[in-house]
Amino acid sequence: MTPTPSSQPSTTLTILGRGAWGTALANLARINNTPVQTWSYRSGDPLEPVVSNAKVILSAISMKGVAELATRLKTLPLESDVIFVTATKGLDPATKRTPSQIWQTTFPNHPVAVLSGPNLSKEIDLGLPAATVIASEDLAAAETVQELFSSDTFRVYTNTDPLGTELGGTLKNVMAIAVGVCDGLKLGTNARSALVTRALPEVMRIGTLLGGQAETFYGLSGLGDMLATCTSPLSRNYQVGYGLAQGKALDDILEELGSTAEGVNTTYVLIDRVYDEGISAPIAWQVYRLLKGKITPQEAVAALMERELKPEYCDLP
Numbered sequence: 001m002t003p004t005p006s007s008q009p010s011t012t013l014t015i016l017g018r019g020a021w022g023t024a025l026a027n028l029a030r031i032n033n034t035p036v037q038t039w040s041y042r043s044g045d046p047l048e049p050v051v052s053n054a055k056v057i058l059s060a061i062s063m064k065g066v067a068e069l070a071t072r073l074k075t076l077p078l079e080s081d082v083i084f085v086t087a088t089k090g091l092d093p094a095t096k097r098t099p100s101q102i103w104q105t106t107f108p109n110h111p112v113a114v115l116s117g118p119n120l121s122k123e124i125d126l127g128l129p130a131a132t133v134i135a136s137e138d139l140a141a142a143e144t145v146q147e148l149f150s151s152d153t154f155r156v157y158t159n160t161d162p163l164g165t166e167l168g169g170t171l172k173n174v175m176a177i178a179v180g181v182c183d184g185l186k187l188g189t190n191a192r193s194a195l196v197t198r199a200l201p202e203v204m205r206i207g208t209l210l211g212g213q214a215e216t217f218y219g220l221s222g223l224g225d226m227l228a229t230c231t232s233p234l235s236r237n238y239q240v241g242y243g244l245a246q247g248k249a250l251d252d253i254l255e256e257l258g259s260t261a262e263g264v265n266t267t268y269v270l271i272d273r274v275y276d277e278g279i280s281a282p283i284a285w286q287v288y289r290l291l292k293g294k295i296t297p298q299e300a301v302a303a304l305m306e307r308e309l310k311p312e313y314c315d316l317p
């Protein structure tokens, strides 16, 4: 399929992060003839020249750098109406906040949008069609960003639930580790289907208690992203689970990956929040115990299968 631009937007876009996702997003914007500047902290390039004239600043860096980067941007001169977009899927270990909460707290007078959906960057790099969500409480800001990325290979929907959109993308990484374990143990299609299906109410239960709207989790950024990540060996989080099922050490798996698998850190932060807030999260608990080396993959499966019997729909939000 040959991508063709859908319009000629002139808003200046700066993408922070030249990893797999930042690079794919920059290419998507260029397909649409959106002028793009990029920056990577690894390059040592100065930040100010690429952000001072930007109308939209999109962060596609790993969770571990978000708080520091937001604080750094706060010290720089920026356009008074610049829109911040976050494409990071994670939770901050220090504060347990999502990336959009960090950006919004740092820049309370600016619109903040979340970009999230079933978007495996390797497929996007191949020019395969995909869809995503841009979510912001400021619908006009979401529509501005929608225009920057939309093309006939990338269909962008807007949504006004940034937190739900972001939490769907973040929490499914934990579930993708679990499904990677399931597939690595060769437990079969029935087991995988059961796990992915039970993962959805777990994500919804946690996600709504943390502030997302229930219906968002049935959409592209929720169920859609869960299906992408839990069914594709391209997913790095799935690969973490798969490797654990093969008896590999977590550190070795992460080193072999050589890029970000946010689900590991997300599990640790999530379990803290789940514990503090008394939320039932049986799959996430088993992933946590497995990542911490407290149980084997087989014991994690047994723990899920031996839980108390109950009706199917007793714990939806």
Ligand SMILES: NC(=O)C1=CN([C@@H]2O[C@H](COP(=O)(O)OP(=O)(O)OC[C@H]3O[C@@H](n4cnc5c(N)ncnc54)[C@H](O)[C@@H]3O)[C@@H](O)[C@H]2O)C=CC1
Residues within 6 Å of the ligand: 016, 017, 018, 019, 020, 021, 022, 040, 041, 042, 060, 061, 062, 063, 064, 065, 066, 069, 087, 088, 089, 090, 119, 120, 121, 122, 258, 259, 260, 262
């Ligand atoms: N690759 C994918 O298919 C997708 C990734 N994402 C999310 O995007 C985020 C980035 O993922 P990838 O680009 O795939 O990872 P990557 O490992 O390819 O790149 C990580 C990026 O973060 C930057 N970075 C790391 N530590 C930093 C720090 N302390 N300060 C500033 N920058 C720092 C790196 O320089 C690099 O640009 C993750 O949260 C991931 O979950 C979201 C959707 C799709």
Ligand SMILES: O=C(CO)COP(=O)(O)O
Residues within 6 Å of the ligand: 089, 117, 118, 119, 120, 121, 169, 173, 176, 225, 228, 229, 234, 235, 236, 237, 238, 260, 261, 262
């Ligand atoms: O978020 C993603 C797809 O939407 C990328 O998944 P991984 O980080 O597991 O590779």
